[in-house]
Amino acid sequence: MSGPTLFGLCAAVLIGLGLYGVITNPQPLRKILAFNLIGNGAFLLFGAIARRGAAAGFGGDPVPQGLLITGIVVAFSATALAIALLLRLFDESGSTTLAADQPAIAEADDRDPYQSAEKLGVLDELRARSESIEGTNGKTSEIF
């Protein structure tokens, strides 16, 4: 098997591994890491194609090689931005979960003025009613 074919196939497996990691790992940081594997795979595939284009005394086609350098730098910038977003999410909510039914989401809702007011209103009402009713907790819960 020639070098470009070998690394081209290696790139295909890298993309597959990265895709699996992005889908199955629940931690956003690990998803970013896996996404970088997909990126590496795409770059390596492009690099293998550049190597196949070796001509005119060059070891590879310099046009894809130049674009690869651009690509690697842009991929790094995107990773840095993704991590900054993740760290800000952690600062705001104390968690980095992406699940829909987690406390972090409820906490984030509290930051919405309208929803917070609504929730506060409901709580106040609950407190007022439970104070006005003489009885056990069981009776209080019957009202709702």
Add this chain to the structure above:
Amino acid sequence: MTVTSALAMVLALILLAIAAYTVAARRTFAAIEGFVAYGLLLSIAWVALSSIDVALTEAAIGSGLTGVLLIGAAARLRTTEAALSAERPGAPLRWLAAAASAAVAGGIAVAVLSLPDPAPTLAPAAAEHLASTGLGNPVTAVLIAYRALDTLLESIVVVFALIGVWSLTPDRTWGGRPGPEHAADPNGILAYLARLLPPIGITVGLYIFWVGADLPGGKFQGATILAAMWLLVMMAGLTDAPPISRTWLRILLVAGPLLFIAIGFAGALTAGAVLAYPEGYAKLLIKVIEAALMPTLTLTLALLVAGASERTAPP
């Protein structure tokens, strides 16, 4: 099978094994350590593909800077790890994901095996016009002459990414210094290395930048090494990142791309096309652009790692 192709086979297998480990590892730190080692091996794969310029970029940015970025984030998110592991999807979904990933990988593998032969190439065209740029390295010629538009847009994209990172600063710390304060033992190994390595690193970085015209290297690789040296000194607590509200910093961040744009549009008058260089002045202008991009790239790359502003602005 020759020795070289046997080595390439072994390299590809180790590469895939470590990549699988970074996906499967239980601890995030272990996964990132794997990723850094994998990045260095990937640089060797680039050498095997005769792309020395890309190998340098991969080692410096893909493995080095990305590794620092990921390790820093992992250290801060360590407390969330246990709770999130519980959200791991069940076996049916994992099998489905594995099947889908394998199908994608298989499709790409089929495409790799059916690539056209002989392969299309622009290498002869790149070689033919190399003399008119005054450069000896065809990859640099692609970056700064043939496909200068890509490089121009890229130098703007990096600055945009930094603006994006900075815009995630909470209101209370706006204008302050990026990242947490680093306090390392002044007599420790980190502070020692931060005093020992920068003179060597700066020399190597500038050399790689300078030889990029004729040999593998260039501004991106050189700027990354300079950025890494700055980050090392910052992490050892010997210096601090500048507050993001500083005017000199903001001017330096946009100066490189602005000069590139100015020379690019001047080409419309002097050479008949935007981003074209007048005959005889190509190499001079290319070196001016690269020299102007160096401080911008060094600052941007280092500050992208340093992150959003987290400490209140100094007076």
